[in-house]
Amino acid sequence: MRKKIVAGNWKMNKNLQEGVALAKELDAILADEKVNCDVIIATPFIHLATVAAAVNTAKLGVAAENCADHEKGAYTGEVSAEMVKSTGAQYVILGHSERRAYYGETPEMLKTKVELALAQGLTPIFCIGEVLEERKAGKHFDVVKEQVEKSLFGLSAEDFGKIILAYEPVWAIGTGETATPEQAEEIHAYIRSVIAGKYGQAVADNCSILYGGSCKPSNAKELFANPDVDGGLIGGASLKAEDFMGIVRAW
Ligand code: PGA
Numbered sequence: 001m002r003k004k005i006v007a008g009n010w011k012m013n014k015n016l017q018e019g020v021a022l023a024k025e026l027d028a029i030l031a032d033e034k035v036n037c038d039v040i041i042a043t044p045f046i047h048l049a050t051v052a053a054a055v056n057t058a059k060l061g062v063a064a065e066n067c068a069d070h071e072k073g074a075y076t077g078e079v080s081a082e083m084v085k086s087t088g089a090q091y092v093i094l095g096h097s098e099r100r101a102y103y104g105e106t107p108e109m110l111k112t113k114v115e116l117a118l119a120q121g122l123t124p125i126f127c128i129g130e131v132l133e134e135r136k137a138g139k140h141f142d143v144v145k146e147q148v149e150k151s152l153f154g155l156s157a158e159d160f161g162k163i164i165l166a167y168e169p170v171w172a173i174g175t176g177e178t179a180t181p182e183q184a185e186e187i188h189a190y191i192r193s194v195i196a197g198k199y200g201q202a203v204a205d206n207c208s209i210l211y212g213g214s215c216k217p218s219n220a221k222e223l224f225a226n227p228d229v230d231g232g233l234i235g236g237a238s239l240k241a242e243d244f245m246g247i248v249r250a251w
Helices: 016-032 045-054 081-086 097-102 107-119 132-136 140-152 181-199 201-206 217-224 241-248
Strands: 005-009 038-043 061-064 091-094 123-128 164-167 209-212 231-234
Touching (some): 005 209, 016 045, 038 045, 107 140, 123 140, 164 181, 181 217, 217 231, 217 241
Parallel strands (some): 005 231
């Protein structure tokens, strides 16, 4: 059956020393504690190699927060999927709403990034979600459907099976406002039905769909209690070991 996952997204927080310290703190906790889900941390690029070498990546997965939409070459400042893979990282977040909104990432670019990541054996954590105006207009179902169709539905069923999805309503990210458990379940179930329509029920049933947006220790349990919510992608609350572990322990 599909995996339960709690993934932290550090975004542009923590310098190298602070990041390594947090990773080691989590690693030490996870060495002693049996948890009921996969645990992943997504760190800035410059942390990846050091963090991946400092932790047991079988218990604490390591993810990049992005990768380039080109394989290699004259793209100053970019980091390729192959480079991410060579650090020891196993995952890459793609399509985060901040990347879409602030860096102009289009569904077409994201399609390419997903393909390049998969070609390197990285597992994409692919983010989708609507902005507030779209939710208010009742368009959130269409928005997430289009996001998965445009960037992911060119994949074979086998490759789609390697993707982790993260539904993150943009209005809930970093705002303290969380989707209600009912809102989360409604759209997660819808996303799964869209996947089933394209790839069949077995592939849909196997796909982990995480919720993201102001998820914290106090609300994780009720969000994760939903049958179609398979874990969380955690921003702010992933920056302290205690908070992050509080969410991991909600499973
Ligand atoms: P947040 O961020 O938990 O701080 O709302 C979630 C995310 O952007 O992945």
